[in-house]
Amino acid sequence: MSSYYPIMLRLEGKRVVVVGGGKVSERKVSGMLGTGADIVVISPEATAELQRLASSGEIDWKRKSFSAEDLGNAFMIFAATNDYDLNQSIRRITRNHQLVTIVDDPEGSDFHVPSQMQRGRLSIAVSTGGASPKLASKIREELAEQFDDSYEDYLDFLFQARQQVLKEVKDSTIKKRLLSAIVSSEFLTSKDREGDFNRLYEEMKAGT
Structure with missing residues (x-):
């Protein structure tokens, strides 16, 4: 099989159609909440959670059977019903x-949703190419233990520090050294990252 190309997609303002109202669809929808996507669920029935999300306006639930017109203007489509033939027919009419x-046909799909963990700005995704979602989940859980909640504040610091370096530091050597230094274990565990960063910056400038 061809290899997949990993990518982070910005879904804000894009229409995502999920065909099916069961637990699988619920998981797919839950993973997209907060992305700004226009999420539309097509199904005569839906789980209690999907109904709750529809009632709160977080998603649009079309309480009906699927028809080809439902895919108009869709950027991304999840064929997530428990009917193999219906899922395949959805695949055939996509542009x-x-x-x-297609939840029951990884080889026939354009993409797979990886098992993901989030620590603020840090996103780690694990995929087995559809071979074993269970293994992907297991690896994700192991990574979650390694990259704990402390990484949320650390990533915020790295973001702000990098913006400052790119904006203020003109010397390319100092810039490279600073960006390398702040990803060290010392900065991860520091109780005063901003102070340590400013002191390091001043020392580097003084040494030029």
Whole structure:
């Protein structure tokens, strides 16, 4: 099989259609909440959680059977019903510019949703190419233990420090040294990252 190309997608303002109202669809929808995507669920029935999300306005639930018109303007499509033939028919009528995943046919899908963990700005995604979602989840849990909650504040610091370095530091050597230094274990565990960063910056400037 061809290898997949990992990518982080900005879904804000884009229409995502999820066909199916069961637990699998619920998981797919839950993973997209907060992305700003226009999430539309197509299904005569839906789980209690999907109904709650529809009632709160977080998603749009079309309480109906699927029809080809439902895919109009869709950027991304999840064929997530428990009907293999229906899922395949959804695949056949998608257009070339639309991305589709079929929950019971990984090989026929354009993309797979990886097992993901989030620590603020840090996102770690694990995929087995559809071979074993269970293994992907297991690896994700192991990584979650390694990259604990402390990384949330650390990533915020790295973001702010990097913006400052790129804006203020003109010397390319100092810039490179600073950006390398702040990803060290000393800065991860520091109780005063901003103070340590400013002191290091001044020392480097003094040494030039």
